[in-house]
């Protein structure tokens with residue numbers, strides 16, 4: 001790592017896939033500092049999930065480099081992922097077995113793995129569901145289970161890919177409580193989402209991807225005040241809703257005039 005305090009360094013990264021007319025990621029430079037909470041936003045297809053896979057080492061860049069700093073003890077930094085498709089992440093038969101998977105894999109004895117899994121399930125709002133078959137959980141509960149899994153493995157970097165999709169209001173609040181407590185605990189947290197209104201206040205920094213490039217990287221307030229978010233395919237949530245007639249997602253009047 002070139003500079004102290006960096007936990008992830010992405011230099012000039014491109015990722016191309018056969019048959020695509022542009023690169024999924026195109027010359028991305030991005031550093032993450034230890035302990036920061038970053039929202040990475042962008043329209044569908046802008047490259048958020050591809051970027052997550054590269055950071056987690058599940059995929060390799062076509063060009064450029066992705067480096068993750070080692071932990072203080074010299075060991076590998078653990079990265080916990082909550083995938084966009086949470087059901088693809090279920091490994092255990094029951095909810096409890098699923099949450100135990102991470103700690104067991106890291107060498108915890110069965111009692112310790114169970115203790116960590118139960119605590120993580122409670123933090124994710126799944127107490128009482130320990131013995132249900134994991135596959136029968138609802139979509140939102142499966143996402144909470146994925147969150148419990150990364151809590152149980154005590155990852156240093158946590159990346160949540162579209163964590164609010166399909167979640168009801170209490171589910172969103174619960175995910176955000178977890179995000180806030182990870183942040184307080186000094187973890188590095190990355191939330192990939194286009195739903196800025198659900199989480200931006202928890203982030204110290206906003207990165208916007210547009211067609212595989214970094215279009216914005218800076219303070220959330222600056223983005224909301226002066227960045228052309230909607231031309232990058234993200235709705236600026238700072239608007240007022242006062243009556244039913246305001247409740248429709250459509251181009252704003254000034255935007256419609258430009259078109």
Ligand SMILES: Nc1ncnc2c1ncn2[C@@H]1O[C@H](COP(=O)(O)OP(=O)(O)OP(=O)(O)O)[C@@H](O)[C@H]1O
Pocket residue numbers: 017018020024042043044045046047048049050051084162
């Ligand atoms: N394995 C793959 N093979 C071919 N193309 C891919 C592959 N993975 C991603 N892509 C393409 O890369 C682009 C970026 O995809 P990515 O999944 O990162 O978008 P995203 O920003 O996460 O979108 P969303 O908001 O819909 O989740 C898309 O156009 C997608 O089709």
Ligand SMILES: [Mg+2]
Pocket residue numbers: 048049050084161162
């Ligand atoms: Mg995605």
